[in-house]
Amino acid sequence: MMQACMRSQNVHKGIETCLSKIVRHLSIGKTLQYSEDREYRAAAGEARSVKDIFKEEFSPLMKGEIHGVESKIPRETDILIIGGGLVGTAVAYFLKAYSSALGSVTVIERDYTYTRASSMLSAGGIRHQFSVPENVLMSKFTSDFLKNYKQHLSVFEQDPPEVSFHHQGYLFLAPLSSAENLENAVKMQRSLGAKTVLLSKEQLAEKYPWLNLDGIEVGSLGTSGEGWFDPWQLVHSLKAKNLANGVRYCEGEVIEFKMEDVRSADGTRKIIKGVDVDCKDGKHYGCNFSCVINCAGPWAGEIARLAHIGDGEQYGDTSNFIELPVEPRKRYVYTFHCPDGPTLDTPFVIDPSGAYFRREGLGGHYICGASPNDSEEPNIEDLNVDYDFYNEVVWPALANRVPAFNNSKLKAAWAGYYDYNLMDQNLIIGPHPYHTNFLFANGMSGHGVQHALAIGQAIFELIMYGHYKTIDLSRFSFNRFMDDELVIEDAIV
Amino acid sequence: MAKILLRVFRLRQQRFNVQPLVSPTNVNLRTERTFIFNFKIDKKFNFHDILLWLQHDYKLSWQEFRCYMFGKQRRKAAELMLAEFSETESESEFVTFIMTRGGYVKFYNDDVWYTKLEKGGSPLTTKQLEPLYAEGVDVTNIEYPKVWIEKMCSPELRYFKIHDSVEFDDWCMLTLLELCPNIEAIDISGCTGVTDNGLEILHQARNLRVLNVARCTGIKFAEALSTYLLDFCPELLVLGIDTIQDNDHSSHISAHEQGHSRYLNWGLIMDHHLGLQNTLNLEKFETKTITDDTEKRLPD
Numbered sequence: 167m168m169q170a171c172m173r174s175q176n177v178h179k180g181i182e183t184c185l186s187k188i189v190r191h192l193s194i195g196k197t198l199q200y201s202e203d204r205e206y207r208a209a210a211g212e213a214r215s216v217k218d219i220f221k222e223e224f225s226p227l228m229k230g231e232i233h234g235v236e237s238k239i240p241r242e243t244d245i246l247i248i249g250g251g252l253v254g255t256a257v258a259y260f261l262k263a264y265s266s267a268l269g270s271v272t273v274i275e276r277d278y279t280y281t282r283a284s285s286m287l288s289a290g291g292i293r294h295q296f297s298v299p300e301n302v303l304m305s306k307f308t309s310d311f312l313k314n315y316k317q318h319l320s321v322f323e324q325d326p327p328e329v330s331f332h333h334q335g336y337l338f339l340a341p342l343s344s345a346e347n348l349e350n351a352v353k354m355q356r357s358l359g360a361k362t363v364l365l366s367k368e369q370l371a372e373k374y375p376w377l378n379l380d381g382i383e384v385g386s387l388g389t390s391g392e393g394w395f396d397p398w399q400l401v402h403s404l405k406a407k408n409l410a411n412g413v414r415y416c417e418g419e420v421i422e423f424k425m426e427d428v429r430s431a432d433g434t435r436k437i438i439k440g441v442d443v444d445c446k447d448g449k450h451y452g453c454n455f456s457c458v459i460n461c462a463g464p465w466a467g468e469i470a471r472l473a474h475i476g477d478g479e480q481y482g483d484t485s486n487f488i489e490l491p492v493e494p495r496k497r498y499v500y501t502f503h504c505p506d507g508p509t510l511d512t513p514f515v516i517d518p519s520g521a522y523f524r525r526e527g528l529g530g531h532y533i534c535g536a537s538p539n540d541s542e543e544p545n546i547e548d549l550n551v552d553y554d555f556y557n558e559v560v561w562p563a564l565a566n567r568v569p570a571f572n573n574s575k576l577k578a579a580w581a582g583y584y585d586y587n588l589m590d591q592n593l594i595i596g597p598h599p600y601h602t603n604f605l606f607a608n609g610m611s612g613h614g615v616q617h618a619l620a621i622g623q624a625i626f627e628l629i630m631y632g633h634y635k636t637i638d639l640s641r642f643s644f645n646r647f648m649d650d651e652l653v654i655e656d657a658i659v
Numbered sequence: 660m661a662k663i664l665l666r667v668f669r670l671r672q673q674r675f676n677v678q679p680l681v682s683p684t685n686v687n688l689r690t691e692r693t694f695i696f697n698f699k700i701d702k703k704f705n706f707h708d709i710l711l712w713l714q715h716d717y718k719l720s721w722q723e724f725r726c727y728m729f730g731k732q733r734r735k736a737a738e739l740m741l742a743e744f745s746e747t748e749s750e751s752e753f754v755t756f757i758m759t760r761g762g763y764v765k766f767y768n769d770d771v772w773y774t775k776l777e778k779g780g781s782p783l784t785t786k787q788l789e790p791l792y793a794e795g796v797d798v799t800n801i802e803y804p805k806v807w808i809e810k811m812c813s814p815e816l817r818y819f820k821i822h823d824s825v826e827f828d829d830w831c832m833l834t835l836l837e838l839c840p841n842i843e844a845i846d847i848s849g850c851t852g853v854t855d856n857g858l859e860i861l862h863q864a865r866n867l868r869v870l871n872v873a874r875c876t877g878i879k880f881a882e883a884l885s886t887y888l889l890d891f892c893p894e895l896l897v898l899g900i901d902t903i904q905d906n907d908h909s910s911h912i913s914a915h916e917q918g919h920s921r922y923l924n925w926g927l928i929m930d931h932h933l934g935l936q937n938t939l940n941l942e943k944f945e946t947k948t949i950t951d952d953t954e955k956r957l958p959d
Binding site: 313314317322330331332333334361389390509510511528 | 722723726730805829830833834837854856859860862880883884887888890891
């Protein structure tokens, strides 16, 4: 009613002057003024003073706003997604796009400029060549989605989305020792419908004359659905669609999880009830939820620690003693220029040494990188680039593989974080065995860009139906660390 | 609102048993101009779908409804198309599909372009088709290339033509090159979905000799890409580069963009999002020529 009254500006002004007089007269102006001190706004279900409620109700009036502005963080929501990067946005998209009956979805993101988001700082590649069948299926799902992305992600009154998908396959090179593994992997991929072909040394020499094939016996190439795209564009078109579908995006940082004691058959147990969010306007907001999804990427381990995952010993829980084994790691991507390098027929080449490169545009620019050894992991405090790593590791490997790269010049470089799963470098998805309303979507270890959409679909199915429907990801559940059934992926770049 | 609509739908269902169907193509890229509204009588009126649609918190707009119907129509048409193909892929099946849908097929050692009969149906029986190989196809009249192009099965194909198709894009191009490695001429004039990334993959077709990219406004660097392509396809002749207009000039903005661009229509969209009524009366700002009469009326 109040909002309706305020539509007319004259009425609004009148009420304001009138109320300010009353306020001055009653000398309660101090309490109604906006203090800059840090304050806490309670979540739903917590007791609040009548004063606070009135203050909120009259705030648009005192500020001279036409409408009541929604609070920064909702007091309660059905599903809370921590992290608004590619995975978080994809999860929110599938939750809202395919079922509006699921209720409200809120995304909490710390940094809207995505300066440290892993997806934006990656090479943006997508491949079907994995040794674990679930990974192949997830990549295939992403390819199929991107095939029809205009139908999925168009929003009324906005320009059609564009992800600029470059169709170039991945080329995995293997020496004689690992040729059999590659052959088996290709067989498995083909049986799942991926279009991968095995190329012998002669075929490789004929197809890619610029490649030095010393010590290479066989290569596998993806002919369809593989390539690279712009993750930034995908995140933004997903986000635009989410906003149109009614997903609420909030800026803030989760600082605390609130637990509640609940009586059950075997004594009391703790459940996760809500979070406290630190907002940029200097306030703390409480937010209760029924279900929370951890999409914090490299910082997922920190969020899990806040949610008391892994410190069950304090409370005497025997089922909650394993921490989420995800930590940030730093990887570098280098851009170099080579005027005589390969042009249109450059696949995303992956050398047996672990170095990779791909074409970037047509002016003879390439981007490359490699993974360091476990003992030489760089410091993760800042995003500074180690140029010695290029000169000592990456460049020698690439120049050996492509002789034309001997005549090349390093142009630029950047660093990005990797959400590294310490146990088996694979996805962790699904609910925590003890805190069943805490869902994971973490530890992709560099495959987040290509698997994010499939993860979104899987989480949607878990919440909507209670089990996986399109791709069975139950092997990737958190329980595998308790049962010691790790899923090892061979094709890690 | 929902209740009223439900009643309207129910009444319509009882009286006419009529389902509104909309002529299909790409849902969001359609322009008003090409929009045709048909009524088609269908006994299976799926009421559940409309209930599902009403459950969403949509702004109940005509555009939203149209989009929903386009999507539904497309799904239905895709199902019908795929039902024509059996699991064992054979060329005769694909060629029959093209001819019955109104496309043109030319066979080896034959100068005739075959198409469907006036009554409908294929002019050649499957027995007659068995010894024949398709040399060229013109599939301009067949809608939804994304659906059926994966069923394409003619490895000896040399000539492929599809023009002014909204749905034909880079992914379709990739499938075409994969399934027809011996292709020599591709005519994609007017296919705005094809972009630079679609031209890049043409290096796979080593036998390619003619490429027509006239009016493909999605392609930005046609000249540069065609010189790069010459390294792989030495006999290549690229036609129609002159007709690709400069995208820098606003006069070439497509009808869709003019209707939907954020930047061109920012005023309307702002009103829509803020819930403000457009109270500005534009007549106020019209310049009025001051005549002798008005001068007299002006106060001193």
